[in-house]
Amino acid sequence: MECTLDAxxxxxxxxxxxxxxxxxxxxxxxxxxxxxxxVLRNARQLYLSERYAxxxxxxxxxxxxxxxxxxxxxxxxxxxxAPPELAALPLPADTQDREARSCGAARGGAELLExxxxxAPPELxxxxxxxxxxxxxxxxxxxxPGGGGAAPGLLYAAGCDFGSGGAxxxxxxxxxxxxxxxxxxxxxxxxxxxxxxxxxxxxxxxxPGLASPPPAPGTKRKYYPGQEEEEEGVEExxxxxxxxxxxxxxxxxxxxxxxxxxSAEHPQDSSNISNLISIFGSGFTGLVxxxxxxxxxxxxxxxxxxxxxxxxxxxxxxxxxx
Amino acid sequence: LLAGFGSVMQDVLWCFSQVKGTIDIGVTEADIISTxxxxxxxxxxxxxxxxGRVVIFQREQxxxxxxxxxxxxxxxxxxxxxEPEFDYLKSLEIEEKINKIRWLPQQNAAYFLLSTNDKTVxxxxxxxxxxxxxxxxxxxxDGRLRDxxxxxxxxxxxxxxxxxxxxxxxxxxxANAHTYHINSISVNSDYETYMSADDLRINLWNFEIxxxxxxxVDIKPANMEELTEVITAAEFHPHHxxxxxxxxxxxxxxxxxxxxxxxxxxxxxxxxxxEDPSNRSFFSEIISSIxxxxxxxxxxxxxxxxxxxxxxxxxxxxxxxxxxYQVHDYLRSKLCSLYENDCIFDKxxxxxxxxxxxxxxxxYNNFFRMFDxxxxxxxxxxxxxxxxxxxxxxxxxxVCVGGKRRKDEISVDSLxxxxxxxxxxWHPSENIIAVAATNNLYIFQDKVN
Numbered sequence: 001m002e003c004t005l006d007a008x009x010x011x012x013x014x015x016x017x018x019x020x021x022x023x024x025x026x027x028x029x030x031x032x033x034x035x036x037x038x039v040l041r042n043a044r045q046l047y048l049s050e051r052y053a054x055x056x057x058x059x060x061x062x063x064x065x066x067x068x069x070x071x072x073x074x075x076x077x078x079x080x081x082a083p084p085e086l087a088a089l090p091l092p093a094d095t096q097d098r099e100a101r102s103c104g105a106a107r108g109g110a111e112l113l114e115x116x117x118x119x120a121p122p123e124l125x126x127x128x129x130x131x132x133x134x135x136x137x138x139x140x141x142x143x144x145p146g147g148g149g150a151a152p153g154l155l156y157a158a159g160c161d162f163g164s165g166g167a168x169x170x171x172x173x174x175x176x177x178x179x180x181x182x183x184x185x186x187x188x189x190x191x192x193x194x195x196x197x198x199x200x201x202x203x204x205x206x207x208p209g210l211a212s213p214p215p216a217p218g219t220k221r222k223y224y225p226g227q228e229e230e231e232e233g234v235e236e237x238x239x240x241x242x243x244x245x246x247x248x249x250x251x252x253x254x255x256x257x258x259x260x261x262x263s264a265e266h267p268q269d270s271s272n273i274s275n276l277i278s279i280f281g282s283g284f285t286g287l288v289x290x291x292x293x294x295x296x297x298x299x300x301x302x303x304x305x306x307x308x309x310x311x312x313x314x315x316x317x318x319x320x321x322x
Numbered sequence: 323l324l325a326g327f328g329s330v331m332q333d334v335l336w337c338f339s340q341v342k343g344t345i346d347i348g349v350t351e352a353d354i355i356s357t358x359x360x361x362x363x364x365x366x367x368x369x370x371x372x373x374g375r376v377v378i379f380q381r382e383q384x385x386x387x388x389x390x391x392x393x394x395x396x397x398x399x400x401x402x403x404x405e406p407e408f409d410y411l412k413s414l415e416i417e418e419k420i421n422k423i424r425w426l427p428q429q430n431a432a433y434f435l436l437s438t439n440d441k442t443v444x445x446x447x448x449x450x451x452x453x454x455x456x457x458x459x460x461x462x463x464d465g466r467l468r469d470x471x472x473x474x475x476x477x478x479x480x481x482x483x484x485x486x487x488x489x490x491x492x493x494x495x496x497a498n499a500h501t502y503h504i505n506s507i508s509v510n511s512d513y514e515t516y517m518s519a520d521d522l523r524i525n526l527w528n529f530e531i532x533x534x535x536x537x538x539v540d541i542k543p544a545n546m547e548e549l550t551e552v553i554t555a556a557e558f559h560p561h562h563x564x565x566x567x568x569x570x571x572x573x574x575x576x577x578x579x580x581x582x583x584x585x586x587x588x589x590x591x592x593x594x595x596x597e598d599p600s601n602r603s604f605f606s607e608i609i610s611s612i613x614x615x616x617x618x619x620x621x622x623x624x625x626x627x628x629x630x631x632x633x634x635x636x637x638x639x640x641x642x643x644x645x646x647y648q649v650h651d652y653l654r655s656k657l658c659s660l661y662e663n664d665c666i667f668d669k670x671x672x673x674x675x676x677x678x679x680x681x682x683x684x685x686y687n688n689f690f691r692m693f694d695x696x697x698x699x700x701x702x703x704x705x706x707x708x709x710x711x712x713x714x715x716x717x718x719x720x721v722c723v724g725g726k727r728r729k730d731e732i733s734v735d736s737l738x739x740x741x742x743x744x745x746x747x748w749h750p751s752e753n754i755i756a757v758a759a760t761n762n763l764y765i766f767q768d769k770v771n
Contacts, residue, residue, distance in 0.1 A: 005658050013661070026415060026416065026440060027416075031552045035607060035608045042607075
């Protein structure tokens with residue numbers, strides 16, 4: 001009777017519970033749905049972390065010769081020298097390649113993606129559910145790829161970089177993953193560089209469907225600016241792309257981005273899971289029944305429509321940002 | 323084996339006394355008992371079920387001839403308290419299930435109780451009629467009207483004894499005050515007011531006034547998308563009519579004083595135990611949700627029940643409980659499965675004995691647990707038909723958590739999770755307990771030597 005559910009199954013089960021509660025006798029049980037939403041949030045965080053781990057692993061596979069993909073200590077990466085474990089790694093001889101594989105920053109601690117798993121505390125790695133990416137959660141002190149020890153619960157996947165002589169055109173660079181389209185994009189100096197990324201096989205490889213065009217204007221995208229310091233001489237630019245996740249991206253109840261409408265006919269479809277997860281990412285969205293919303297006598301039309309929008313089958317619709 | 327009631331410490335042996343309900347293999351959902359409550363003297367025992375019915379049992383007078391039968395409980399009154407309703411405005415069906423029954427203290431010959439479903443609280447008067455008037459002038463014995471011109475003499479009607487009839491009449495209906503599902507009602511010690519609590523609000527009522535209630539707690543956020551917790555239970559202090567507590571789905575308890583403000587959104591005390599980070603899991607939020615809160619009879623302590631534990635809190639210490647009892651910690655590694663089959667959402671209640679020395683709560687497999695606060699001993703007992711011989715002593719049960727299973731132990735994987743004991747009640751002054759097991763009500767008493 002031991003449980004071996006992974007995050008994805010947990011998410012499916014939870015969504016099914018919420019769905020069936022809408023047809024239950026006696027109306028939606030607010031308490032139960034709230035509790036289910038917490039499980040969803042927890043599972044979502046694990047699921048997303050696993051996806052990043054997968055990306056990380058694919059990065060690893062693509063660069064078997066020891067690109068410095070390394071775990072960083074929990075503190076913000078130092079602007080100065082690379083941690084000892086990085087220094088020992090060989091640099092690629094071919095600068096052409098270096099330029100081409102220009103994901104990641106040139107600091108001591110290149111980072112592909114920094115995912116502080118905040119609201120899901122590190123203890124999730126000891127969750128009873130099967131951990132499909134054992135390499136991701138590394139206990140302190142254990143050796144990860146390349147020998148780095150990661151802070152539990154934090155994933156730092158270094159990009160492919162190469163010391164301080166990094167390619168000039170992507171000198172202060174963050175690479176971000178769009179959860180909706182799986183587009184991996186590089187942000188330079190705070191500005192999006194889709195072109196830069198499209199030339200980079202390393203960026204493109206792990207992300208299926210990279211050939212998709214940049215998001216349509218007006219569509220906010222979620223991305224995760226890294227926390228690394230800028231190199232000297234590089235100014236810090238404005239975050240581009242419109243949508244900003246200012247704080248920890250996975251903390252519940254943070255600012256929500258606008259998502260495209262999608263159909264949730266196949267909630268088990270993993271390509272929809274990300275969207276579903278995003279919808280449930282912030283708090284209790286979408287679980288209020290229409291009836292309850294209407295009965296509250298909205299103060300004005302705007303409130304009414306927002307409530308109605310949020311409540312009417314909200315788990316299948318877009319979430320309206322504030 | 324527990325300390326008995328009273329100042330002398332004794333070992334208590336629990337014996338089967340009675341069981342009410344049918345032994346049918348297929349249980350009708352409507353017959354599932356959803357609440358159990360003794361009245362203030364213990365003379366009456368009320369149950370409510372999912373079908374909206376209330377059954378009241380009354381204790382027989384003790385007979386000198388049969389002292390070992392310390393007063394059996396027999397059916398006193400049965401009535402339909404709530405019916406299923408349909409809210410046309412919201413397209414919602416309202417279940418008739420009785421969520422809670424609370425007795426009022428007896429002030430005259432009649433008995434009064436409050437019963438509630440998800441939306442409506444009702445005050446019922448239960449009274450006896452053992453006489454009826456006879457000898458009316460204008461109607462005959464069958465009630466047919468007489469022709470006045472045929473009456474030649476007048477007589478005074480007299481009261482004649484009749485077979486005892488117990489009638490229940492709804493005296494008040496307190497409706498339309500709750501948007502969300504009512505989870506608790508609690509009678510105030512002033513006996514003039516009571517409160518009803520739903521997921522987000524608590525209302526204060528006067529028994530005499532049904533078209534108005536005062537909202538005393540409102541935790542509904544301005545934007546429902548920001549909702550993080552709901553109210554799960556609420557109760558008035560047994561002596562201080564201005565004080566009440568309510569528990570939340572986040573495992574916290576707030577004590578409020580109605581004298582400080584009309585709206586008690588700011589608590590006077592806030593009880594919360596810091597979470598143990600080593601126990602964190604996907605289901606941490608669910609298992610920390612409090613399903614029941616009860617003041618001790620003394621009013622000095624509160625007891626809370628969450629999925630795996632019962633905790634006793636001292637009102638003077640807010641940062642942690644003074645006692646924590648593990649009800650069925652072996653379930654901690656099964657939370658995933660219990661989430662899948664919805665058992666993790668089961669709401670167990672907890673009760674104090676009359677002297678506040680022993681606490682009791684239910685578990686699965688028709689097991690229920692008692693914890694002696696003084697001796698720190700605990701016992702697991704089972705409500706089952708197999709142990710239902712009159713005055714049969716209940717044998718303590720044990721769950722084997724791994725390794726070699728002894729002969730009379732039961733392994734965790736063999737537990738029947740469909741047999742859950744959510745509702746129990748303890749007589750206010752004696753060692754008599756009522757345990758609801760699905761559609762059956764078991765009554766156990768301590769052995770009289």
